[in-house]
């Protein structure tokens with residue numbers, strides 16, 4: 360229950376100040392806690408909350424690598440982070456799987472940071488961006504003059520990542536010829552530069568990521584099965600954002616702070632109604648899309664508030680969505696109306712059921728509790744749709 364009238368006495372303020380100091384010390388789960396606190400205490404303490412959050416941000420930036428905070432590490436990404444810690448101790452290859460924008464690169468860096476190689480290099484390469492004729496030279500490097508254009512000796516990925524981690528991003532895009540070369544170096548652990556005479560040995564940990572179904576790619580011959588077995592020793596699947604709605608408040612707060620800093624505006628936190636809207640959206644672009652919606656909300660609110668509803672309204676409707684029936688000439692419907700009609704049409708198809716395997720919440724991919732509160736707010740009565 361939100362209580363907007365609460366005022367804090369000096370004792371409570373100093374208690375919260377002590378809490379702020381503690382928050383700066385320890386990252387785990389505190390963002391989530393701060394957001395909950397702000398939701399429950401109302402505007403007075405929301406201001407305090409913003410100060411706490413700003414202090415945390417400042418504290419983070421003082422620590423090396425600290426701006427790589429992983430929001431939800433103790434919530435929606437708890438299992439992922441447990442896997443990261445587990446595999447970090449070994450040198451086994453890691454394969455990170457997940458939809459676009461779920462945080463694969465963030466997790467790849469975390470694997471590096473949790474390994475004995477944390478002090479060594481972390482090299483990210485985009486496997487989709489290498490022209491076929493340059494693959495050998497990219498992977499293994501080349502000696503000066505070994506081919507036209509090789510004006511200087513160049514180290515390849517494996518040499519540059521020596522003592523650290525090589526992150527092969529979008530590995531599903533690696534052309535077949537490159538897959539063969541990669542497999543060879545993974546099997547032998549040694550290679551030669553193009554045009555070179557010496558055999559080189561390096562100590563590199565491989566982390567790969569893909570948003571493609573690599574098993575299916577193996578099935579249709581687009582990805583080599585032997586390479587798949589090599590890299591898929593320890594797969595870490597990242598859940599899409601719509602399956603970890605509990606992380607949305609903390610992520611929104613995190614991106615709001617980031618946007619405020621970037622725009623030079625005072626940070627504004629999402630309120631309960633904003634959070635409901637964010638929880639009801641399906642997030643096809645996952646965390647990256649949430650970051651851009653919050654940034655847009657910060658720009659639209661111009662330091663006064665976060666304009667979440669308007670920012671979400673500006674999201675282009677995906678082609679598969681059923682809500683975009685307005686013709687260009689028709690007046691634009693407001694977001695609440697569109698959301699209400701969408702909820703009603705799903706409730707109708709579920710005969711008014713909200714919860715359970717055949718309920719509207721499951722179809723809409725939201726928590727039943729969130730859906731009920733949304734329905735209350737929009738005046739939707741599930742009873743109307745029961746047979």
Ligand SMILES: Nc1ncnc2c1ncn2[C@@H]1O[C@H](COP(=O)(O)OP(=O)(O)OP(=O)(O)O)[C@@H](O)[C@H]1O
Nearest residue numbers: 428429430458459460461462463464465570646647
């Ligand atoms: N848990 C998180 N905490 C904080 N920021 C996150 C988190 N997850 C993702 N991000 C941010 O969201 C953006 C997208 O993350 P990232 O680039 O790791 O996604 P990705 O899965 O590699 O996406 P793609 O498949 O499109 O390459 C980045 O700006 C990243 O910093």
Ligand SMILES: [Mg+2]
Nearest residue numbers: 460463464528
């Ligand atoms: Mg990526």
